[in-house]
Amino acid sequence: MAVFETLDLTKRYPAVNALDELTISVEPGVVGLVGANGAGKSTLIKLLLGLIEPSAGSASVLGYDVRTQGRELRQFVGYMPEHDCLPLDMNATEFVAHMAQISGLPRSAARERTAEILRHAGLFEERYRAMSGYSTGMRQRAKLAQALVHDPSIVFLDEPTNGLDPAGRDEMLDLIERTGRGMGISILMATHLLGEIERVCDHLIVIDAGQLRHHGPLGGFTGATQTLDVEVTGDAEALAVHLERRGVASVVDGHHVLVSIESEPPFDLIRDTVAELGVGLVRLEQRRHTLEDLFRVQGVPQEVAEGAPEREGAPANV
Amino acid sequence: MSSGPPDARVASPASSQGTRTDGSAGGGSIYDLGYRHYEGVRLGRRHAILALYVESLRGAFGLGRGAAAKIAPFVLIFIALVPAVIQLAIAALIPAEFEFVSGDDYYSGVKYILALYAAAVAPDIVGRDQRNRSLTLYFSRAIGRTDYALGKLAAMTTAMLIITLVPQLILFAGNALSTQDFGAYLAEEWDQVLPILGSALGGSLLIASIGTAIGAQTPQRAFATVGIVVAFLLPLVVAGVMVEIGTDATVYAAFLSPLDLVDGFTWWIFRSTPDEFSTVALAGFDLWAYTLAAVVATVLASGLLVRRYQRVQA
Numbered sequence: 001m002a003v004f005e006t007l008d009l010t011k012r013y014p015a016v017n018a019l020d021e022l023t024i025s026v027e028p029g030v031v032g033l034v035g036a037n038g039a040g041k042s043t044l045i046k047l048l049l050g051l052i053e054p055s056a057g058s059a060s061v062l063g064y065d066v067r068t069q070g071r072e073l074r075q076f077v078g079y080m081p082e083h084d085c086l087p088l089d090m091n092a093t094e095f096v097a098h099m100a101q102i103s104g105l106p107r108s109a110a111r112e113r114t115a116e117i118l119r120h121a122g123l124f125e126e127r128y129r130a131m132s133g134y135s136t137g138m139r140q141r142a143k144l145a146q147a148l149v150h151d152p153s154i155v156f157l158d159e160p161t162n163g164l165d166p167a168g169r170d171e172m173l174d175l176i177e178r179t180g181r182g183m184g185i186s187i188l189m190a191t192h193l194l195g196e197i198e199r200v201c202d203h204l205i206v207i208d209a210g211q212l213r214h215h216g217p218l219g220g221f222t223g224a225t226q227t228l229d230v231e232v233t234g235d236a237e238a239l240a241v242h243l244e245r246r247g248v249a250s251v252v253d254g255h256h257v258l259v260s261i262e263s264e265p266p267f268d269l270i271r272d273t274v275a276e277l278g279v280g281l282v283r284l285e286q287r288r289h290t291l292e293d294l295f296r297v298q299g300v301p302q303e304v305a306e307g308a309p310e311r312e313g314a315p316a317n318v
Numbered sequence: 319m320s321s322g323p324p325d326a327r328v329a330s331p332a333s334s335q336g337t338r339t340d341g342s343a344g345g346g347s348i349y350d351l352g353y354r355h356y357e358g359v360r361l362g363r364r365h366a367i368l369a370l371y372v373e374s375l376r377g378a379f380g381l382g383r384g385a386a387a388k389i390a391p392f393v394l395i396f397i398a399l400v401p402a403v404i405q406l407a408i409a410a411l412i413p414a415e416f417e418f419v420s421g422d423d424y425y426s427g428v429k430y431i432l433a434l435y436a437a438a439v440a441p442d443i444v445g446r447d448q449r450n451r452s453l454t455l456y457f458s459r460a461i462g463r464t465d466y467a468l469g470k471l472a473a474m475t476t477a478m479l480i481i482t483l484v485p486q487l488i489l490f491a492g493n494a495l496s497t498q499d500f501g502a503y504l505a506e507e508w509d510q511v512l513p514i515l516g517s518a519l520g521g522s523l524l525i526a527s528i529g530t531a532i533g534a535q536t537p538q539r540a541f542a543t544v545g546i547v548v549a550f551l552l553p554l555v556v557a558g559v560m561v562e563i564g565t566d567a568t569v570y571a572a573f574l575s576p577l578d579l580v581d582g583f584t585w586w587i588f589r590s591t592p593d594e595f596s597t598v599a600l601a602g603f604d605l606w607a608y609t610l611a612a613v614v615a616t617v618l619a620s621g622l623l624v625r626r627y628q629r630v631q632a
Contacts (some may be wrong), residue, residue, distance in 0.1 A: 010429050049458045050458075051454065051457055051458060051632050071363060071460060071462060074458060074459050074460055075360050075362065075460045077458070078452070079449075079455070079458040082456070084450075084451060085451045085452045085454060085455055086450065086452070087446065087447075087450045087452060088385065088450070089383045089384060089387065090382065094365075094382050098369065098373050099455060099459070101365065101366065101369035102366045102369055102370060102455075102456060102459045102460065102461055103360070103366070103459045103460055104360035104361045104362045104363075104365055104366055104459075105356070105358070105360065105361070105364070106359065106361060108359070109356070109358050113356060116354075120353070130384065146455060150355035150356065150360075150459075151355050182353055183353040184353070184355075187387060210517075224367045253336075273373055
């Protein structure tokens with residue numbers, strides 16, 4: 001069954017349609033929600049959490065209607081906002097245990113789960129330190145811990161790697177991967193960084209200007225293309241000319257010769273030609289689509305939509 | 319509510335069932351239990367409100383926080399306790415009946431401290447989550463916006479009770495001790511206990527509702543503090559002057575001052591006579607009118623608080 005479904009879900013602000021008749025049904029798993037700044041990612045998450053009211057349409061999460069059954073639903077969802085939200089004068093244990101109780105867990109269970117989840121988030125050693133002394137990475141992990149402490153069935157992560165350095169980003173993505181696959185918690189992760197999606201997600205939702213552009217398994221986007229990539233050291237031009245003469249269409253791109261393939265890849269022919277010319281063969285592989293290709297094809301604009309109500313910090317670097 | 323949601327979990331090898339890793343031949347085995355899902359009860363909204371109430375109250379006194387957060391509330395509690403403690407000391411040292419302060423006059427003696435205390439504590443109780451931007455963490459959980467507002471009001475009222483009720487109980491004990499016959503005083507003055515409880519609860523609720531309604535309007539602590547002090551002390555001065563002028567119209571200003579309402583209400587509940595120089599006495603209205611006005615003010619301020627949290631962006 002779907003973890004969440006929307007039907008013609010719409011959110012209008014005076015100046016802009018933040019979300020425009022979005023209809024989607026999403027299966028359990030780790031799902032990436034991609035779009036430029038202001039595309040409507042945060043709006044969608046807030047609508048699904050019941051933090052804001054839709055202007056039209058409906059949505060359900062885990063089978064609960066977000067409008068009428070929000071309170072029951074919110075016992076089973078976790079949310080990691082994009083912005084700072086930690087009371088820095090508290091320590092992680094006090095804060096996360098408190099949040100567990102607000103989600104309905106009894107006090108003793110809240111304490112137990114807090115210790116477990118802080119260990120999972122890699123904050124066990126620092127759990128009694130005031131969070132004001134935490135690095136950005138540690139604060140992000142504390143934010144994730146509070147979203148997971150009550151063992152939600154689905155967790156919404158809004159730009160979880162915002163503001164992190166490359167090492168911190170890596171750690172956070174590892175943590176998200178372990179959460180999704182190791183703990184079996186469905187994740188909807190909003191981001192504008194395609195690399196992150198490719199690394200942790202198995203499904204992808206692309207929205208642009210509040211409208212659904214694409215939805216499907218990540219494999220579908222990154223499947224093999226009809227291009228064979230031949231990377232060589234030495235004269236790539238000569239190789240291309242020789243291949244053309246033997247009836248294989250090819251294009252030179254720096255040290256790469258890109259060979260179009262229609263049926264069986266001409267591996268033997270390429271090997272023999274390379275050997276004949278005496279150039280070094282570095283790589284011979286069938287090219288795969290990248291998410292960047294998708295964005296180029298779809299023409300998703302990368303500039304911030306004017307007047308959008310979302311505030312998102314880091315610039316798009318896709 | 320304890321039933322779980324429809325199962326939407328991702329199949330994962332390490333969830334629910336443990337995986338077994340065989341050790342060396344003949345040795346032990348290591349069981350990796352993996353991540354264990356929470357199977358226990360979820361107590362829902364009422365539990366969440368109670369947890370919010372307790373944590374807000376602890377936060378107001380800096381419990382579970384650094385030492386600096388504890389200074390202001392405890393200094394003010396200490397100051398509020400001073401008259402009561404003096405009464406106790408007098409009772410202990412002078413073996414004669416001498417009431418330094420009595421229950422019905424207590425609030426008019428400490429009203430400035432009540433206002434300062436509210437101004438110190440309310441911005442913490444209602445402003446903290448706005449400053450930290452953590453409201454969104456609450457509203458995405460098992461707690462509604464109105465629940466949140468009422469939980470905060472309950473916490474603030476309890477915080478006020480610590481400064482209103484506790485000194486009164488000390489006073490009562492002090493006055494009892496200052497008499498020759500402790501038992502006789504208790505028997506005679508037993509009917510004071512209900513008015514003490516009633517005035518403390520009513521006064522606390524009025525001050526708490528106004529303090530939180532103003533404090534919740536801004537995340538800025540300094541603005542909230544100044545706003546609350548002004549809201550209590552400015553009307554006190556204005557009402558004093560207007561009542562002093564003494565025309566038929568200006569005496570109604572007495573109803574605009576929350577701390578004068580507390581005075582009038584307290585004298586009403588103790589069935590005693592107002593201090594002759596007080597604004598309440600000079601204005602000359604029946605004491606029940608102050609009680610009614612206190613109730614109206616409490617309801618209005620609570621409504622304003624709830625409305626603020628309905629509208630504030632999470």
